[in-house]
Amino acid sequence: MSLHVGIVAAGPIDEIPDLSNYPKVNYWIGVDEGAKVLYEAGIQTDLVMGDFDSIDPSLIETLQQSAQSVKVFPTVKDETDLELAFLEAIHLKPDQVLIFGATGGRLDHAWMNVQLLNMFADQNINAWLVNGQNEITLKKPGKYELEKDLSFPYISFLPFSEKVENLTLQGFRYPLDQHTIVQGSSLTISNEWSEKKGTYFFTSGIILVIKSRD
Structure with missing residues (x-):
């Protein structure tokens, strides 16, 4: 069976389209507050990961218990939570990756996330940043x-x-x-x-x- 990974990051909720419109996704990763988005949408999360520094502490345990797997990282680290999620997705050798909640809010994070698409291009993985108005990918020759x-x-x-x-x-x-x-x-x-x-x-x-x- 083809593996289609959906990664939901901690971007502004108004930048995230209706996730039910992506039925091909059969493996969901919730990154930090993105785990809350998946939980509230009633979508079974396969992996919750991040440092959870932006989530109400009272919700963290609920989000972690709702997922099939959990990975917690320190707040101080060299990589962003989303970069670590990209590495997890690449390890799965997926047919496609769709990344939500990664283009709104802070421009430094949005631009870095576009650059991080290089990670998928290097592995010839079809990966797209997705928001309500755009889908973005990066390709090598x-x-x-x-x-x-x-x-x-x-x-x-x-x-x-x-x-x-x-x-x-x-x-x-x-x-x-x-x-x-x-x-x-x-x-x-x-x-x-x-x-x-x-x-x-x-x-x-x-x-x-x-x-x-x-």
């Missing part, structure tokens, strides 16, 4: 397919590295053929699918793919 997503009509391909070389886009309204894109250019923002499935390919650099809606 290669060929990838994306099925048309009616809930997210726009798709952007942005260079995460200084440049991305030989970017080819097929099956999109605005195609490209072996084009080099550089940081600061808006050429590849707000594209759309023209077919049921789109393909993108590039030979060097790191690309940020963002599906979005108004």
Whole structure:
């Protein structure tokens, strides 16, 4: 059976979509206050982890007892709780990872979480940061397919590295053929699918793919 991991972080609750809309997720990780979000949504949590410094102490025991497994970390550590959760997810060798509650609130944490997608890209794991308006992934050179997503009509391909070389886009309204894109250019923002499935390919650099809606 395919393994689809959902990670819920401690981001603002209004940034987290209705988790019941993701029935393919069959392994849930609650990170710090994200464990409370899963508990209140009535979703069985497979792993609760974090330093729990942002949770009311009276709730911690309840959250830990509701989970299949618990990992507690010290408040003072080199990694964020979410980075540790990413390492846990990678260890599971999943087919897909969806990360919720990781893009709102503090910009330093949000930007770091985008950078941490590198961990999944290095392992060729399909991982996305998800909020109410966007789904974001990071990819290393290669060929990838994306099925048309009616809930997210726009798709952007942005260079995460200084440049991305030989970017080819097929099956999109605005195609490209072996084009080099550089940081600061808006050429590849707000594209759309023209077919049921789109393909993108590039030979060097790191690309940020963002599906979005108004």
